[in-house]
Amino acid sequence: MHELAVCQALISQVRDIALERGATGVSGIRVALGPLSGVEPALLQSAYTLARAGTLASDAALTIVVPPLRVRCRQCGAESQARPNRLLCPACGSHDTRVLSGDEMILESLSLTFSGAVSHV
Numbered sequence: 001m002h003e004l005a006v007c008q009a010l011i012s013q014v015r016d017i018a019l020e021r022g023a024t025g026v027s028g029i030r031v032a033l034g035p036l037s038g039v040e041p042a043l044l045q046s047a048y049t050l051a052r053a054g055t056l057a058s059d060a061a062l063t064i065v066v067p068p069l070r071v072r073c074r075q076c077g078a079e080s081q082a083r084p085n086r087l088l089c090p091a092c093g094s095h096d097t098r099v100l101s102g103d104e105m106i107l108e109s110l111s112l113t114f115s116g117a118v119s120h121v
């Protein structure tokens, strides 16, 4: 299952960041999932609930945002939004476009918890 592998990589990335900062847990993860990333948000969400079990992120909610797909036209240079199944330039109608963003999954932010932060002497 592709999404499970994606989640395991994500959680391992999250764990590295959390450990680096000295956090004791993770309460939230926010990722931007490009429409051309090849990952379905719903499948990612359900794979995540399996993948997070027993990890530092076991209580962390996953928020998935899908950013707009942007292309740049090689013919007229226009940058515009496009749909994943229709990568053409709205300015001149050319299909000769390059994807600027929309094919990646990016870890946008994390909510970390620190046990030391709530201790009182």
Ligand SMILES: [Zn+2]
Pocket (backbone or CB within 6 Å): 073, 074, 075, 076, 077, 078, 089, 090, 091, 092, 093, 094
């Ligand atoms: Zn164009």
